[in-house]
Amino acid sequence: MAVTRDTILELLAGIALPGGGSLTSRDLIRALVVDETPAGFAIRFVIEAPTPDEARAFGPAQAQAEAALKALPGVAQVSVVMTAHGPAKKEPPPQLKIGGHPKPQEGGPQQISGIASIIAVGSGKGGVGKSTVSSNLAVALARQGRKVGLLDADILGPSQAKMMGVTVRPASPDGQTIEPPQAHGVTMMSLGLMLREDEAVIWRGPMLMGALQQLLGQVNWGTLDVLIIDLPPGTGDVQLTLCQKTKLTGAIVVSTPQDVALLDARKAIDMFAKLKTPVLGLIENMSTYICPNCGHEDHIFGHGGVAAEAKKLDLPFLGALPLALDVRLAGDSGTPIAAGDGPHAEAYATLANRLIAGGIA
Numbered sequence: 001m002a003v004t005r006d007t008i009l010e011l012l013a014g015i016a017l018p019g020g021g022s023l024t025s026r027d028l029i030r031a032l033v034v035d036e037t038p039a040g041f042a043i044r045f046v047i048e049a050p051t052p053d054e055a056r057a058f059g060p061a062q063a064q065a066e067a068a069l070k071a072l073p074g075v076a077q078v079s080v081v082m083t084a085h086g087p088a089k090k091e092p093p094p095q096l097k098i099g100g101h102p103k104p105q106e107g108g109p110q111q112i113s114g115i116a117s118i119i120a121v122g123s124g125k126g127g128v129g130k131s132t133v134s135s136n137l138a139v140a141l142a143r144q145g146r147k148v149g150l151l152d153a154d155i156l157g158p159s160q161a162k163m164m165g166v167t168v169r170p171a172s173p174d175g176q177t178i179e180p181p182q183a184h185g186v187t188m189m190s191l192g193l194m195l196r197e198d199e200a201v202i203w204r205g206p207m208l209m210g211a212l213q214q215l216l217g218q219v220n221w222g223t224l225d226v227l228i229i230d231l232p233p234g235t236g237d238v239q240l241t242l243c244q245k246t247k248l249t250g251a252i253v254v255s256t257p258q259d260v261a262l263l264d265a266r267k268a269i270d271m272f273a274k275l276k277t278p279v280l281g282l283i284e285n286m287s288t289y290i291c292p293n294c295g296h297e298d299h300i301f302g303h304g305g306v307a308a309e310a311k312k313l314d315l316p317f318l319g320a321l322p323l324a325l326d327v328r329l330a331g332d333s334g335t336p337i338a339a340g341d342g343p344h345a346e347a348y349a350t351l352a353n354r355l356i357a358g359g360i361a
């Protein structure tokens, strides 16, 4: 009896596919050829599955078809090839967009659940070492066994990713929450991690406030003893929003001893007072410079001005940190100096101790 195209299609119509229908009813048979050879009939065809996943699922039906066709009288050879239309369509991972206008928040400053203490580190003037102090303090606190988070709220000029040596883009498996990376024992998050290194953020106030709200509320901070927030310099929208919307333990103000920096530091202190955020103390950064070659001590930006200011304002003076090449190099390399040993690391350990002893961190 001759094996024809119709015989084959009729047989294939009887083989059920997972998901319903048959190879013929779902029109999946392509290039069906029947050759009459001296040995008998040779049958060849292609099953064109819609997706790779379905191709895998159709495997048993393919085997069943091959066996049934081979069993037909006079058939010498059966060759069935399975193909699929293309790669399985993957759902794109949910994208979490940072920025956008803030969501309205009822009531006054709110506590962030799981975070015992929040300390903002601010300065009046830019470039006085606020980010350096924030990262080193965070690392020093973590070295003393505290669970520490570090939030880079300097949204227009984020630098903590570089200073903490973090380059991975944080994951957002559900498109709603951000899984923050860990560095030097600290859980950290910065808008810098969501941007290309050379990408500028050009946002107005509401966008900045929206981003801050997301970084505080949508990052999975877990349980923290203390969250250090590295503020942008000055007295702008981010500071205002943070102090008004989030319950802060207080703020530390960093300044260099020079008059222009102190002038701006006073404005920052005044802002915190107006926003009813307690100023926990002042830090004098770049206080002294000791020449590594000859040991000569110099006061490049003056000396003692911040301590004097603290005394005048009746605020705690938390310490003087020297200007040192090692501090700058450590920050640039992504391993804050507080992560190592030596006098600079000790200065930060002392500062961390002081905050822990005071029940602040």
Ligand SMILES: Nc1ncnc2c1ncn2[C@@H]1O[C@H](COP(=O)(O)OP(=O)(O)OP(=O)(O)O)[C@@H](O)[C@H]1O
Pocket: 123, 125, 126, 127, 128, 129, 130, 131, 132, 133, 154, 157, 159, 232, 233, 285, 286, 321, 322, 323, 324, 325, 327, 328, 329, 331, 332
């Ligand atoms: N004590 C220090 N000794 C040496 N270099 C320092 C010291 N403190 C900060 N720096 C360096 O000074 C530069 C500015 O510091 P940093 O970024 O911490 O300041 P900032 O106040 O956060 O600045 P911005 O206003 O840009 O946010 C950095 O290159 C940093 O490494």
